[in-house]
Amino acid sequence: MLAYRHLFHAGNFADVFKHAVIVQLAVLIGRKEKPFLYLDTHAGCGRYDLAHAWAQKNREFENGIARIFERNDCPAPIRPYLDAVHENNPDGKLRFYPGSPLLVCRSLRASDRMALTELNRDDCARLQSHFQSRRRVQIRNMDGYQALKAFLPPKERRGLILIDSSFDRAHEFRRLAEAVIAAHKRFATGVYAVWYPLVEPQAVRDFEQLIVESDLRKVLKLELSVHRGDWQQSLRGSAMLVINPPYGFDTSAAPMLHWLWQALSADAEGRYSIKWLVGE
Secondary structure: OOOOOHHHOOOOHHHHHHHHHHHHHHHHHOOOOOOOEEEEOOOOOOEEEOOOHHHHHHOHHHHOHHHHOOOOOOOHHHHHHHHHHHHOOOOOOOOEEEOHHHHHHOOOOOOOEEEEEOOOHHHHHHHHHHOOOOOOEEEEOOOHHHHHHHHOOOOOOOEEEEEOOOOOOOOHHHHHHHHHHHHHHHOOOOEEEEEEEOOOHHHHHHHHHHHHHOOOOOEEEEEEEOOOOOOOOOOOEEEEEEEOOOOOHHHHHHHHHHHHHHHHOHHHOOEEEEEEEEOO
């Protein structure tokens, strides 16, 4: 399992993939006039200093955000994500990597609402410091899976939910599947983005099978690997399930993943894929 303090991994290729996807989802959902809730169940500390000793230990950001930070040839769906990263580095030099709350809030409208939960008390306090002047933002020091019960269904009846567990505990895949299925029963029309690492192949297969065998429908699976399938030295790739993706997302996701794979893969190894895990 992975180290639970995200600063070790901030800005790596999995972050770039996950965050480009969630920002694009927020942009597409915001095209409809009605407001929505953005719920981030494992929100982290808000922003990560890549000069910190923890980030410098393995320098994972060098094979992630550093590879694309200065590029200007990205497809349009990735531009809002990169613009948000640049906004957090106004001098043009990559130093800070914003977490999902800061990335997504840039795409929200005044009528939209954010609910951010983080279990680590110190990280939650730092997260609050980034949103002191922002209205319509609720921040709670609580377990992310409990947040699904506390905040769903939202009063807006529209929602984007990011579930991004740290995978630092045993049986996390089963716990994740059970939480997603239960949340969907409470709020079946929400858009869910569920991130998971491509580790422990049997656990991944079992997790996906639980989703397939559930009552969930319209489940799109996105996968990005930057190393070959037998790579074991570090994380080779990650995936996201997008439940109830907004109209046009599957089309816009294709050029996103193709460009990210070319930019982030090691010597053109790895792969990317977009497929319906569960159809209508």
